Amino acid sequence: MKKIRTFLIKPAVLLSLAAVLLAMSTLGSARAALTYYSENYSAQVTVSSIGVSLMENGERISWRDYQHQNGEWNEGTGRLLQNLLAEGEKLAPGKAYPERLSASNSGQIDTYVRVIVYRDWENADGVRDTTLSPDMINLGLASGQGWILDENASTSERLVFYYSRILSPGQESPALCDTLTISSDIARKAKETVTEGENGYKTITTSYLYDGYRFNLTAEVDAVQTHNAQEAIKSAWGVDVNIAADGTLSLQ
């Protein structure tokens, strides 16, 4: 009899524990669900319409906007630096060309945005050359515009910028950079050949080591919801940020 009772009590206890655990997890998810559905409900018209555009010199270049009506992404990808040079113009090392990169909120909810800029060199054969410093592709950064350069995440090849303010729907951020300059140092690597003609004149020919090289610039703009921003940014971008009472973002 005692054996039978023990036999019945143990599973009953275990089952009860499991039921309590399950009930607790359900409570947790119920709480999460309430929050989740509550958020969704209160912003159902707008929350699903996040969107962002990459702007260059005031023109919309690339975008990716969610359309809640049909549940599809409206997206387009353009090319940067298409108007850098006029027809037949050669790129002049040292000259500062206008290059204003910014982000625009093309969705219908407030967002925080960041921009990651990648820069590299290709040789005349189209092969990436890591021996030539990407620092020679110099972006003239705009100061006091609300952009924060994340120096810990940035390298010579990659620059990471966070816009510290909330970007409202339809709003364009200030430009994070004003100019693009290819350092004139690129013309310092040269080879000189001296040839003597029949008339005794010497002709000096200077050819350049990096002639025919191509620089590449890639910009990526990321946007994330402002609701529950710290967790959302940590989850989406993997960085810890502080959000002030007025919504100003700063890096931890």
Next chain:
Amino acid sequence: MKKYLNKKCLCLAGAAFLLAGSVTVGSAMAYFTTYATASGGAQISLGFTETVPREEIPIVDWTKRISVDNTGSVDCFVRVKIFAGEKFREHLDENISGEGWTKGQEPDENGYFYYYYDQVVPAGGTTENQLTAHIDNMESTEDFNVIVVQESTPVLYDADGSPYADWNVVLDSVRNSYD
């Protein structure tokens, strides 16, 4: 019996853990994000610089008229140095001039000056104004040489797009490359 209980216990605990886990996954997926990217670039066409001096020497006035052709593929600045034998160089500098040419500030270790052409010499172009060097032959009957050496440096641009010359690029001309 004990084995059966352990198995049961593990199954229940596992099921509870999965349920709890799935709740966390659900909340992690609730953030709204998006992104857009674009790329672009441009080729650096440095070409090459090549300059050739052109001289006219009318015997009648013993004046050498010098211009420099840019036969390279990029615009450049040019400068010229004129050498003469010891006997003929005494008044040489006094007799070198040309509109648009500027005498350098400091002579080299042998006392010769550079003469800089003020304007950019375009690829395929020439110095529009000639540099003239009048040679006092001292009524000598001996043969003598007046040697012209020209140098060039590619046009560089400052941030405003204004052209300028960096003669350090050429000064180290005995070497094959510049660091």
